[in-house]
Amino acid sequence: MNAHDLIKEAIAEKGKFDSVYWIACGGSMIDLIPAHELLQREATTFTSYIYTAREFDIMRPRRLGEKSLVIACSHSGNTPEVVEGCEIALAAGATVIAQTDNAGSKIDSGKWTTWVYPWGEGVPQAEVPAGISLSLAAELLDQQEGYVDLADMYAGIAEMDKILPPAREKVNAELGDRFAKLCQEHEFFYILGSGPNFSQTYGFAICSLMEMQWQHCSYIHSAEYFHGPFEATQDGVFYFLQMGSSECRAMDERALAFLKTHTDTLMVLDAKEYGMEAVPASVRAYLDPVLFYAMNCELRAARGKVFDHDPDFRRYMGVVEY
Amino acid sequence: MNAHDLIKEAIAEKGKFDSVYWIACGGSMIDLIPAHELLQREATTFTSYIYTAREFDIMRPRRLGEKSLVIACSHSGNTPEVVEGCEIALAAGATVIAQTDNAGSKIDSGKWTTWVYPWGEGVPQAEVPAGISLSLAAELLDQQEGYVDLADMYAGIAEMDKILPPAREKVNAELGDRFAKLCQEHEFFYILGSGPNFSQTYGFAICSLMEMQWQHCSYIHSAEYFHGPFEATQDGVFYFLQMGSSECRAMDERALAFLKTHTDTLMVLDAKEYGMEAVPASVRAYLDPVLFYAMNCELRAARGKVFDHDPDFRRYMGVVEY
Known part of the structure; x- marks a missing residue:
């Protein structure tokens, strides 16, 4: 098909x-x-x-x-x-x-x-x-x-197959251990992202963490952050920022600047450092989420190892009546 | 105008x-x-x-x-x-x-x-x-x-002015103290709602609680709850459920049935018990959020008193550069 x-x-x-x-x-x-x-x-x-x-x-x-x-x-x-x-x-x-x-x-x-x-x-x-x-x-x-970026979209989707394997290695080497440790130290944390990436901000929260790790967290849009949620920011509160590589990045950059100076517990995953610049700029906003999904999977696995919590284990889903 | x-x-x-x-x-x-x-x-x-x-x-x-x-x-x-x-x-x-x-x-x-x-x-x-x-x-x-429910909409909006004063008294009398106490006992909790009410599920989280009370929390759609977030539910985890009075209520009822049997820390605010049945059923889904906004304001005030945290105080918004 x-x-x-x-x-x-x-x-x-x-x-x-x-x-x-x-x-x-x-x-x-x-x-x-x-x-x-x-x-x-x-x-x-x-x-x-x-x-x-x-x-x-x-x-x-x-x-x-x-x-x-x-x-x-x-x-x-x-x-x-x-x-x-x-x-x-x-x-x-x-x-x-x-x-x-x-x-x-x-x-x-x-x-x-x-x-x-x-x-x-x-x-x-x-x-x-x-x-x-x-x-x-x-x-x-x-x-x-008519869609002038059709060829870019197909090229971008194909490019993801080259980007993901080294990105998985990199996130494990650079962020995996520290992420798991921060989860041990924080019962709860915030995840930020924007644009189409916000789908995977939500996904990191509800699928990878709440569902697969019973890790409490919340998901905040990087632009909305300044219209309420930032008041809860202070040292000791853990924030995980998904920095996109597209035109939406401006929203994440604003959040980054504030977070850097208002919490001592910040983890940043920057799509630009994970190979996304090889994807045509015209479609990068829609393919960043593919990168973040793969990164979410690695990070939940890293947490799972430290917590001895298999991401495939469920206590309710498909197990009890609901 | x-x-x-x-x-x-x-x-x-x-x-x-x-x-x-x-x-x-x-x-x-x-x-x-x-x-x-x-x-x-x-x-x-x-x-x-x-x-x-x-x-x-x-x-x-x-x-x-x-x-x-x-x-x-x-x-x-x-x-x-x-x-x-x-x-x-x-x-x-x-x-x-x-x-x-x-x-x-x-x-x-x-x-x-x-x-x-x-x-x-x-x-x-x-x-x-x-x-x-x-x-x-x-x-x-x-x-x-053409919109057959136009008159219902105007009648419903007008009806809200009668519904809100007794609803404010009722929520303070019945939920205010317990809500503030649960906030003292929980660094973090989940708020659930669905349909147009989900706007005020989000609003309770990012405005009333994160912004005005520095209270950590997350917001979950009642239907999405069963596709991930419910795995994090257990005794000791606090859930606040906004039960709507409209056709969307079916989603909240499903969440209620699960929450009742899977956590010992549940607070329910049921729009049906707060006067919403006086609003025409055709437009109730769009006016429930007006009720929930008013209830959110009362509950944050109740929390604010116990925590000595004035909901009007800001440490960043309009205070620092961002």
């Missing part, structure tokens, strides 16, 4: 879409956010909205209909809210594309197009939801309106 | 708008979110997006132009990012409506329409940004596409 043909066939069948809805939950939703943000910024003839799936089901947009493209993702393929969202979209006449790692799962029902993706070490970024979603968004934009 | 005439004049001058952008920062942005969500759900012929102002300035949407309506808010009237956002919008040919409490401030420059609102005890909800924004959104929807 490839994004170009999938979008081409969808447009051939329906004509141009007037709306795109991205629906998923938790980590899967996080992977869709940068693609949505690309459309929110660039699209002039259609809308793009993203929902945690249950809220899409409850707050169903009136525009949802035959001219809508609904792009869903459920890693397990069995997330009830996401399957329900696809059913609602189908009933409304929308075109549905569902992504899942699990062939034969509930979302792979044959009722709509299901893109089954591989997962795990060595899988190219073009073949997992973050890359697939960016390709779908870029193709939709290009085929409906 | 009134929303009906303002929107009527704007449409008379420009024709129908194809996009609405809400721009502000922190607490002012939070007040605009429910109005944006009304449009995201109901509008079929135009888009609505909301930005923290600096991100709007940096990630400027390509659609921004003569057919755009930009609704800004800066309580102080001097927030540089918001003033800059209005300038950008004006230069792009957009119609700009700015809300501020401060006549003669930088945003009240005469370059666009400025709605100067009163603030403080006794001011009707129709005259402050949350109410003004909902009226502007409802009028835009009605005058461009």
